[in-house]
Amino acid sequence: MLYVRLISTLLLAATCLPSGADASMEKAVTCDMDVVQRLSCENGVISVEAALYGRADRETCSEGRPQQQLTNTECSQQGTVDILRRRCDGKKVCELSVTDVQSPDPCVDTYKYLQTSYTCLPASHLVTCEHSFAHLHCDEGQTILVYGAHYGRHDQTTCSYRRPASQVQNVYCSSPTSKVAESCDGKNSCTIRASNSVFGDPCVGTYKYLEVAYVCQYLT
Template sequence: MFFFSSTLLLAAACLCVKAGFFKETVTTCSPSTVHRLSCDSDGIISVETSLYGRMENVTCTEGNGISDTGCSPASVTDIVKKRCDGKRVCELNDKALGDSDPCKGTAKYLHSTYTCIPAFHRVTCEHSFAYLHCDYGQVIFVYGADYGRRDITTCAYGRPASQIQETACSSPTNKVADSCNGKNSCIIKASNSVFGDPCYGTFKYLEVAYTCQYPVVSQDESVYTGVISVQSSLYGRADREICSEGRPYQELDNTECSQHGTVDVIRRRCNGKKVCEIKTSVVHTSDPCSGIFKYLETNYTCLPANEGQVIFVYGAYYGRTDMTTCAYKKPTTQIENVSCSSHTGKVAEMCNGRNSCTIRASNSVFGDPCRGTFKYLEVAYVCEYPGLTPEQF
């Protein structure tokens, strides 16, 4: 997810791994109480922010010491990310953050925000081989890997209690990412010779979370791998942390305000494009919460647009959105209007399901969204095997 206070940029030049998933929040008040982050069976944790201390005087106010509202070590997010990223369930408490007290005498709390990202989850017992693989045309991207032991049940069959009782010896490792990222398939052995021995005498296992994605294409290449598909969009405020720096508490207090119809506006402007830029003024048709400092937040995915069998059009626009496209030797008066692009369903109607399609970019086909302006037709489409929908890719 990307957050911009004035301009929103959506770029589909690569696979957008985090886009399109809702944010979870966990707050733990009591010291030494378990702080638990968890995802469903098909998701893994990706920590966005964490703080330990106090940033306002509303959360966890039982007892004294809530006046210091600006204390939290900057390293907390990195510590929680290291402990939890790539796992389905992660538990920790304030002791895992170190012995230092960021604000003595103040009632503190541990607060984390995170998303659950769909991913493959593999557990391989010690002395066995982990097999990571993707469909044809996709490559591996490792979110996280740990070697050691976190519970007494995994890879425990037939093992004496002495070999499985140590459950605090799991160690994050980059070796799986170094060996497998960017490959279509990968084999790696779960052994001390590869990962070292984080807990001598304990029978260990390798835990890996990864996704399969289309290879990233650099921006200086002529073909991109994806087009934008907007999932959700919010203009207003949904929590007190985002875009809060330097803002007084009263400008962050309303966390349930949003401009109606924002997602429809963003979809019309961005769906099917490789890159999309928007100012907040486009969606700010009214003020959803007067006196509150607002932001524009959009979740989106990058859909594959690769070669296949028949055409499926994601989006088409006729008009003009910049002064450089189709502008050679055209007078300024014919290219200066860059706000006249109009969405059209005609390309989809004429081309979907065909192996090839020819359509003329002209006013006679699409109408004239901006008289006197030299226009162009912009189409985003994928090629798919007959009988499959894009959701089945």
């Protein structure tokens, strides 16, 4: 599946970082009542390492909660890390609703939380509005390696200039695509159009954009 391919690319890129490159580990914890979890990288792009929805200890998100809601510390929703990776890998900023991982309830009557560990991998981050062209380029002697690419929309501000509100309201319309990697990996430079004709239309009526994270690696 596509997200397996993206995970493999991210892991390969992490092991091939240039000497001195810094990939910092971050952690985000969101209690059930907080609704939205936000991951972000000031430098580089997100690579999700682990994710838990449930409860693994009695301390996290325990304030004001009765003890009977904290005793089950072996509660984990299956597939949580896969959801986080599909939604967030290769992005600089990612917001995920906790409701996306809540069903089915892995442990009824236990107060749960979403905990995500992720790395910020050094990368070039490129955003291209729909109908425009994305230009990926490396210095002489280097080739492109795409970390991840998403086509759609996951916020109301990116590529929103002079667009009616109806075209930027759907922020749950961003899916990973392998087409950029298939077209650009191994090349010194590459141009690809951000359009429905290339990537399909994941949300009709929404003005979309292409988000790409890539590195330049030396030929060996």
